Amino acid sequence: MGCCHADFALTEGSDRGFTVGMPTFTFGPGVLAESGANAAELGLRRVALFTDRGLAGGEHVAKVKDSLAAAKIDVAVYDEVSIEPTDASLQAAASFAREARADGYVSVGGGSVMDTCKAANLYATQPAEFMTYVNAPIGAGRRVPGPVKPHIACPTTSGTGSETTGIAIFTLASINAKTGIISRRLTPTVALVDPDVTRTLPANVVASTGFDCMSHSLEAMTARLYPRRLNRAQGIERPVSQGANPFSDALALQALDAAGRFLVRAVRDAGDIEARTEMMYAAMLSGIAFNASGCHLPHGLSYAVSGLIRDWHVDGYPAGRSLVPHGMAVVLNNPSVWRVTASAHPERHLRCAQALGADTHGAAAGDAGEVLAGRIVQLMRAAGMPNGLAALGFGDADLDALATGAEPQYRVIKNAPVDVDRDAIKRLFHGALRYW
Numbered sequence: 078m079g080c081c082h083a084d085f086a087l088t089e090g091s092d093r094g095f096t097v098g099m100p101t102f103t104f105g106p107g108v109l110a111e112s113g114a115n116a117a118e119l120g121l122r123r124v125a126l127f128t129d130r131g132l133a134g135g136e137h138v139a140k141v142k143d144s145l146a147a148a149k150i151d152v153a154v155y156d157e158v159s160i161e162p163t164d165a166s167l168q169a170a171a172s173f174a175r176e177a178r179a180d181g182y183v184s185v186g187g188g189s190v191m192d193t194c195k196a197a198n199l200y201a202t203q204p205a206e207f208m209t210y211v212n213a214p215i216g217a218g219r220r221v222p223g224p225v226k227p228h229i230a231c232p233t234t235s236g237t238g239s240e241t242t243g244i245a246i247f248t249l250a251s252i253n254a255k256t257g258i259i260s261r262r263l264t265p266t267v268a269l270v271d272p273d274v275t276r277t278l279p280a281n282v283v284a285s286t287g288f289d290c291m292s293h294s295l296e297a298m299t300a301r302l303y304p305r306r307l308n309r310a311q312g313i314e315r316p317v318s319q320g321a322n323p324f325s326d327a328l329a330l331q332a333l334d335a336a337g338r339f340l341v342r343a344v345r346d347a348g349d350i351e352a353r354t355e356m357m358y359a360a361m362l363s364g365i366a367f368n369a370s371g372c373h374l375p376h377g378l379s380y381a382v383s384g385l386i387r388d389w390h391v392d393g394y395p396a397g398r399s400l401v402p403h404g405m406a407v408v409l410n411n412p413s414v415w416r417v418t419a420s421a422h423p424e425r426h427l428r429c430a431q432a433l434g435a436d437t438h439g440a441a442a443g444d445a446g447e448v449l450a451g452r453i454v455q456l457m458r459a460a461g462m463p464n465g466l467a468a469l470g471f472g473d474a475d476l477d478a479l480a481t482g483a484e485p486q487y488r489v490i491k492n493a494p495v496d497v498d499r500d501a502i503k504r505l506f507h508g509a510l511r512y513w
């Protein structure tokens with residue numbers, strides 16, 4: 078264990094332990110066909126299956142349905158999940174869940190589907206007014222008082238890691254920004270992580286979700302170290318995300334190594350089974366890592382970008398609505414953030430850069446931010462990402478609105494290794510406008 082994890086005495090009142098939660102996971106090609114057996118093993122007889130319209134008629138959902146049918150499990154299908162869910166779409170899903178009278182849940186889809194399924198399960202099993210469980214200070218941040226029903230999560234994208242997390246993210250219309258619900262109780266019971274699903278992924282989805290995965294690990298590695306965070310709730314009430322810890326470090330570095338080698342290959346060639354499989358595994362590792370450590374600035378800032386985007390459309394995502402894919406919003410802030418946070422832990426930023434494949438030979442502590450930012454810019458260009466927030470239509474005139482949009486993200490922003498105020502946030506957005 079690195080010395081930084083043993084110095085808990087440094088901050089009075091800090092936590093001396095960390096807790097890592099995750100589902101029982103199965104990884105491998107074809108494992109979606111194990112969903113029926115898993116449901117039966119959990120004692121389920123009738124499940125509510127969540128997916129989105131784009132996937133509902135496709136082969137991945139069919140494989141899960143066939144497996145459930147073979148295990149003689151009744152299925153009620155909900156395919157109206159909204160891509161990038163909202164409070165309204167989660168509540169619609171919860172109404173369905175209440176009426177479905179299922180004794181368990183199966184989700185087949187990306188982060189949008191898995192998060193919707195978590196929320197539907199929560200509100201159907203532990204009913205409450207919607208804002209009750211939403212993160213404070215936006216919502217009441219109340220603890221979930223008891224268990225929810227079993228959930229088998231089957232991810233079909235390679236990025237969010239939501240199959241491993243106790244987190245459900247959505248856009249709250251009243252503030253036009255993303256927030257979430259976090260509870261260990263939301264962690265899926267079983268995750269079936271089948272890299273076969275990546276064959277049908279459009280390149281843009283592989284790119285955005287791949288950068289989401291990369292950023293989860295970078296944020297896990299550079300988050301405030303858990304012994305230096307004042308986690309007031311300890312023991313059984315310890316928060317899901319507690320700051321960087323040795324377990325999240327190990328998984329994050331392994332995932333960064335994969336992202337550095339395989340992300341661009343996976344985007345460029347749908348037939349590159351090795352690259353797509355490695356990214357699917359990396360996404361799962363990153364999910365376990367950031368769930369325990371928490372995210373920080375790149376995600377916090379991205380939520381303002383997602384909320385304020387106007388007239389932006391990306392192939393592979395639903396048409397007819399302006400939408401910046403989550404991973405794209407996250408990576409566009411990345412280089413700007415690392416240039417600032419590196420001063421807090423230069424050696425950690427350099428380890429990340431090295432894991433991603435940068436040449437760190439001879440790099441001094443003062444170079445860490447630039448070396449990491451430079452490697453990410455290389456990957457962004459190779460994977461066809463836009464050149465910063467300016468490419469999405471943002472400019473200097475939007476910095477105030479962006480900073481205001483990021484303010485509700487205090488929960489994640491305070492997990493950054495450096496303290497940032499409103500002016501610092503504006504500078505971070507300014508630094509993210511253009512990279513090349």
Ligand SMILES: NC(=O)c1ccc[n+]([C@@H]2O[C@H](COP(=O)([O-])OP(=O)(O)OC[C@H]3O[C@@H](n4cnc5c(N)ncnc54)[C@H](O)[C@@H]3O)[C@@H](O)[C@H]2O)c1
Pocket residue numbers: 129131132137160161162186187188189190192233234235236237238239242243244245246247274275277278279282285286289393394395403404
């Ligand atoms: N809960 C968490 O821990 C967590 C972590 C990160 C992100 N998120 C959230 O997840 C959401 C984003 O999820 P996402 O990036 O996985 O994408 P998504 O679920 O929004 O799906 C994106 C698009 O890809 C399509 N798609 C999904 N799988 C496919 C496949 N195998 N083949 C073809 N098309 C496919 C979908 O139909 C959709 O059009 C955001 O709301 C984000 O905030 C949650």
Ligand SMILES: [Fe+2]
Pocket residue numbers: 237289293376403407
């Ligand atoms: Fe994310």
